[in-house]
Amino acid sequence: MARNTADALSRERIVGAAVELLDAAGEGGLTFRALTERFKTGPGAIYWHVANKDELLAAATDAVLAGPAVVAEGASPEEAIRAVALGLFDAIDEHPWLAAQLSRGPFRSVTLGIFERIGQQVQALGVPFEAQFTSASALMSYIVGAARQNAVNAANAAIARTTQPGLDRTTFLATEASAWRSLDPAEFPFLHDIAAQFRDHDDRAQFLAGVDLILTGITALRPPG
Amino acid sequence: MARNTADALSRERIVGAAVELLDAAGEGGLTFRALTERFKTGPGAIYWHVANKDELLAAATDAVLAGPAVVAEGASPEEAIRAVALGLFDAIDEHPWLAAQLSRGPFRSVTLGIFERIGQQVQALGVPFEAQFTSASALMSYIVGAARQNAVNAANAAIARTTQPGLDRTTFLATEASAWRSLDPAEFPFLHDIAAQFRDHDDRAQFLAGVDLILTGITALRPPG
DNA sequence: ACCTGAACACCGTTCAAGT
DNA sequence: ACCTGAACACCGTTCAAGT
Numbered sequence: 001m002a003r004n005t006a007d008a009l010s011r012e013r014i015v016g017a018a019v020e021l022l023d024a025a026g027e028g029g030l031t032f033r034a035l036t037e038r039f040k041t042g043p044g045a046i047y048w049h050v051a052n053k054d055e056l057l058a059a060a061t062d063a064v065l066a067g068p069a070v071v072a073e074g075a076s077p078e079e080a081i082r083a084v085a086l087g088l089f090d091a092i093d094e095h096p097w098l099a100a101q102l103s104r105g106p107f108r109s110v111t112l113g114i115f116e117r118i119g120q121q122v123q124a125l126g127v128p129f130e131a132q133f134t135s136a137s138a139l140m141s142y143i144v145g146a147a148r149q150n151a152v153n154a155a156n157a158a159i160a161r162t163t164q165p166g167l168d169r170t171t172f173l174a175t176e177a178s179a180w181r182s183l184d185p186a187e188f189p190f191l192h193d194i195a196a197q198f199r200d201h202d203d204r205a206q207f208l209a210g211v212d213l214i215l216t217g218i219t220a221l222r223p224p225g
Numbered sequence: 226m227a228r229n230t231a232d233a234l235s236r237e238r239i240v241g242a243a244v245e246l247l248d249a250a251g252e253g254g255l256t257f258r259a260l261t262e263r264f265k266t267g268p269g270a271i272y273w274h275v276a277n278k279d280e281l282l283a284a285a286t287d288a289v290l291a292g293p294a295v296v297a298e299g300a301s302p303e304e305a306i307r308a309v310a311l312g313l314f315d316a317i318d319e320h321p322w323l324a325a326q327l328s329r330g331p332f333r334s335v336t337l338g339i340f341e342r343i344g345q346q347v348q349a350l351g352v353p354f355e356a357q358f359t360s361a362s363a364l365m366s367y368i369v370g371a372a373r374q375n376a377v378n379a380a381n382a383a384i385a386r387t388t389q390p391g392l393d394r395t396t397f398l399a400t401e402a403s404a405w406r407s408l409d410p411a412e413f414p415f416l417h418d419i420a421a422q423f424r425d426h427d428d429r430a431q432f433l434a435g436v437d438l439i440l441t442g443i444t445a446l447r448p449p450g
Numbered sequence: 451a452c453c454t455g456a457a458c459a460c461c462g463t464t465c466a467a468g469t
Numbered sequence: 470a471c472c473t474g475a476a477c478a479c480c481g482t483t484c485a486a487g488t
């Protein structure tokens with residue numbers, strides 16, 4: 001016990017500092033140097049509590065995802081799925097580094113927990129047994145994939161903003177949209193046509209609309225009656 | 226001209242070597258040291274042809290995605306979308322490092338090209354104008370997200386195989402599935418129930434089933450008649 | 451049991467100097 | 470115009486040594 005208890009290093013404090021570093025500067029912001037400076041110690045002290053950087057990232061992911069995802073009591077299965085999806089969307093939006101962690105493999109315990117929750121609602125929807133795994137997998141892929149894409153876009157926008165101050169979301173979308181509209185309509189009819197929809201779209205609404213498309217597809221699998 | 230033309234370094238040759246290194250050992254396998262060894266030169270020579278590692282990764286992505294994605298002439302919009310989706314799925318399966326590149330932002334030219342192709346088919350499906358952007362975005366998110374997840378799983382399996390030889394896909398799925406089945410059915414009813422479906426699932430079929438769920442949702446947006 | 455801090459083997463990138 | 474190769478400022482990780 002070289003330190004008093006207030007100063008004492010612990011796995012918990014290290015994970016907490018890791019989350020702060022990740023939130024502040026992304027995955028590149030979490031380094032063992034930064035942690036040693038923060039705790040005024042050497043790398044060996046960190047390694048005593050944590051096996052390596054991968055394990056630290058996994059622990060940070062668990063810590064951040066431990067809290068939320070409460071679903072209202074009287075909610076329908078569709079509403080419950082939307083709530084889980086939005087919970088993940090917002091968590092990744094707040095902690096963009098989560099995205100890379102969640103796709104590390106579906107066999108991390110947090111990811112399995114989310115898959116279970118989605119699957120339960122798929123069962124509650126009355127989807128035939130043989131189609132349940134496929135349905136839940138499609139939802140899971142979409143939710144993680146789309147939330148991830150949103151986080152990457154947000155992170156890119158933040159980076160762009162450091163070099164071009166004043167480039168907020170609105171002006172970015174407007175610039176990109178006008179580039180689309182000036183594409184050759186013969187070669188890029190779609191991008192040309194929907195430029196304005198892209199300019200005016202809302203990320204969360206867009207994300208939820210995708211969930212609803214899949215839900216429509218899934219409920220169509222139910223036997224009639 | 227310090228070298229003869231056969232030896233001459235060029236952006237093209239560097240990108241080609243980068244693809245080989247990426248295929249052989251993933252994103253971590255592409256280093257400037259490896260490239261200098263390959264071409265028996267110094268890092269400055271590489272930097273003369275290529276701005277930095279990011280640009281090299283982007284060029285490698287473009288090179289790999291330049292070839293394929295031909296869609297049969299008489300194909301229906303649904304078939305064309307499935308073809309684009311499967312083309313990307315297979316490309317990512319063959320070059321897992323593509324996954325990280327594709328989600329770098331939807332504003333890289335390759336990604337925009339794929340989005341355009343999907344969007345054209347969405348228009349061909351007769352989706353109302355206001356819903357076209359949403360529909361194409363959902364498809365794009367799912368396709369990239371699910372293909373990405375598949376690549377990550379494949380890469381993880383390959384890594385696991387280096388430490389545990391003989392751990393092929395079948396035995397891995399069987400082990401994981403039996404772990405799911407032994408979960409408490411009260412806490413994990415879904416995972417417990419569908420363990421066998423997970424064990425027996427086919428990755429490509431699973432991926433395509435998800436595309437079809439979204440297609441069902443999209444076609445339901447069409448006005449009746 | 452917990453921490454120190456020097457050291458190792460890597461990275462991407464730069465740049466004066468050569469031809 | 471193109472290439473050389475030493476050097477810089479970083480990484481994650483290890484490990485003998487201390488308390």
